[in-house]
Amino acid sequence: MAYLELQHVAARYPGSGHDVLADISLTLGPGQLLVVLGPSGSGKTTLLNLIAGFEAPSRGSLTLDGEPIAGPGAAQGVVFQEGALLPWQTVLDNVAFGLQLRGVPRSEREGIALCHLAQVGLDGFARRRIWQLSGGQRQRVGIARALAADPRILLMDEPFGALDAMTREQVQELLLAVWHQASKPVLLITHDIEEAVFLATDLILLGGQPGRIVERLQLDFGRRYAAGEPARALKSDPAFIAMREHVLAHVFAQPVSAVSVPATSGMVETGVRQ
Numbered sequence: 001m002a003y004l005e006l007q008h009v010a011a012r013y014p015g016s017g018h019d020v021l022a023d024i025s026l027t028l029g030p031g032q033l034l035v036v037l038g039p040s041g042s043g044k045t046t047l048l049n050l051i052a053g054f055e056a057p058s059r060g061s062l063t064l065d066g067e068p069i070a071g072p073g074a075a076q077g078v079v080f081q082e083g084a085l086l087p088w089q090t091v092l093d094n095v096a097f098g099l100q101l102r103g104v105p106r107s108e109r110e111g112i113a114l115c116h117l118a119q120v121g122l123d124g125f126a127r128r129r130i131w132q133l134s135g136g137q138r139q140r141v142g143i144a145r146a147l148a149a150d151p152r153i154l155l156m157d158e159p160f161g162a163l164d165a166m167t168r169e170q171v172q173e174l175l176l177a178v179w180h181q182a183s184k185p186v187l188l189i190t191h192d193i194e195e196a197v198f199l200a201t202d203l204i205l206l207g208g209q210p211g212r213i214v215e216r217l218q219l220d221f222g223r224r225y226a227a228g229e230p231a232r233a234l235k236s237d238p239a240f241i242a243m244r245e246h247v248l249a250h251v252f253a254q255p256v257s258a259v260s261v262p263a264t265s266g267m268v269e270t271g272v273r274q
């Protein structure tokens with residue numbers, strides 16, 4: 001079972017002259033779904049890129065099962081906001097793409113891909129082209145593709161950001177079911193507070209410049225959903241509402257350039273508050 005560990009990680013882009021992330025320490029292991037929440041520019045994507053191996057830290061260490069993360073690899077499955085799919089190829093070929101690159105024979109890789117398509121509720125869609133799918137279906141393909149490579153951790157960068165509210169809720173619920181079934185640690189980035197509180201077993205709030213961890217919370221709404229409690233009942237639970245308001249207050253305590261909050265609290269776009 002995979003363990004991710006970050007110790008005192010900082011990040012700086014060439015030529016920027018200052019850190020964009022500072023002193024980030026965290027662990028992520030089996031049974032955890034870690035959500036990183038923060039205002040725009042707080043360094044969420046930079047953090048995910050470090051863990052994916054797309055960027056190198058300027059200080060500190062990142063290890064996966066004790067091995068330094070030296071670059072991108074099959075151990076880190078990434079799901080991007082737009083899915084990053086090949087639109088002219090079939091759903092099946094997209095899901096099997098990573099396995100094809102690894103030289104897995106066609107029949108074997110298609111069998112694995114079909115299995116993961118079923119896991120995300122897309123049986124029967126294997127021969128469709130990506131452009132024939134809805135946004136929510138594309139994100140399901142993105143999740144199936146990441147899982148098909150059998151990564152040790154799943155990294156998701158605002159995976160549901162472009163979806164309408166109803167589709168978004170459906171895919172969130174699917175993610176919890178897949179996470180529960182696959183038993184793989186998940187790290188998900190969002191700036192949607194309700195999404196963060198619903199999904200996270202562990203919630204990290206980033207803020208400041210450079211971005212630092214300003215709060216860590218342990219939550220159980222996602223686990224309770226995975227164990228069978230209805231999403232509606234959980235989201236109307238006074239404990240859920242209180243947590244959402246607590247997190248909202250903390251996000252607004254940060255200097256931000258833009259923050260969106262859930263529709264239930266009213267959509268708010270703030271200007272720079274420094």
Ligand SMILES: Nc1ncnc2c1ncn2[C@@H]1O[C@H](COP(=O)(O)OP(=O)(O)OP(=O)(O)O)[C@@H](O)[C@H]1O
Binds near residue numbers: 014020040045191
């Ligand atoms: N390639 C880059 N080169 C230089 N600076 C960058 C680069 N990518 C990001 N930055 C800067 O690093 C900081 C953190 O950016 P990052 O994209 O990680 O934030 P974020 O929290 O994911 O924001 P958003 O929610 O808007 O996606 C920002 O100030 C951004 O301008």
